[in-house]
Amino acid sequence: MPTPCYISIQGETQGLITAGAMTVDSTGEIGLEGHEDEMLVQQFLHNVTVPTNPQSGSPSGKRVHKPFKFTVALNKAVPLLYNALSAGEKLSNVELKWYRTSSEGKQENFFTTSLEGAVIVDIECEMPHCLDPSNESFTQNLTVSLAYRKITWDHVSSGTSGADDWTQPIEA
Template sequence: MSNIVYLTVTGEQQGSISAGCGTSESTGNRWQSGHEDETFTFSLLNNINNTGLGSQFHGITFCKLIDKSTPLFINSINNNEQLFMGFDFYRINRFGRLEKYYYIQLRGAFLSAIHHQIIENQLDTETITISYEFILCQHLIANTEFSYLALPENYNRLFLPNSKNQTNNRFKTLNSKAIGRLLAAGGVYNGNIEGFRDTAEKLGGDAIKGYDQILNEKTAGIAIATASILLTKRSNVDTYTEINSY
């Protein structure tokens, strides 16, 4: 049996959905100290394939304990609420202790299905399927990572909105290389490469390094090639002139 995956969820409308999910009020005698504001996830499936014409991302399906967040997830799917999600994976290290070794972050996530399972002699669980517009995967021990941006029309919604109920500080740290790459893609998509680069510089940290991995003087041609793809969505002459000016 795998170790529990701890899920943190923030909703655009409801704020911190996972707050209090790991308490005794939420999970009974299965509560865990130090994980009071996380949801216990027992399995996760991330489906990606490639048919030779590019990768296809089919969303994530995960199974979690029925807890305080269960009605809130139903609210989310009913209202088509945008979610920001973080999955923390643990394993036993060589010293026999639990260590957090893997992390998945989703932005622009939307619920597409919820299935409740109440079965004799088994834990009460629910299986949730989600789609997403941005995914970041990091191996925290081996120091490798992957990120993917689907270039949504409403690019700005990938950033966590201000919320009075927001308690998750992880999503507030927007100065990593992944965020820099995200800004670079946004700069191409919005035809404002210099403006988005200025934003990366103001964020500080590694944001500008991530930006320059995608867009710099040596990779200017990449921006033009990407822009030609985006013309299928923004096909007017003014947009074409704006993008190719970079």
């Protein structure tokens, strides 16, 4: 089973969109201490590519950042995410924190992905077929796709980082 990651989203108009998303009132289950203002990410997908010449392997175009997609269970932040999509609200800060079990047996944030200048470009809500017994452990899910201006990857534990702002030229 993958280790969890949590996402927090700050909108320029609505403020902290994920405020209270992991509380009992929001999830209907237990709240997660220390993660009350984040959403538990069920699935994540992101792809960055560089077009290349198939014969030589040489770059043939500018890098392409595909939508940053994450899936969460329905919670109190969902209506606010739809508001942000409908209004084209800029998201001033999106932060995805990845966790692992430390050598002391505790959860530690070892990797962080941050987005700047993000906007929601797609939301897909899905409920697995409720009469299919193989779906018993699933719930209603929301997949959110984000476009963004800048992305930063930080390996918190080792202190390494990388970033890409597609509005800036790449320097060697």
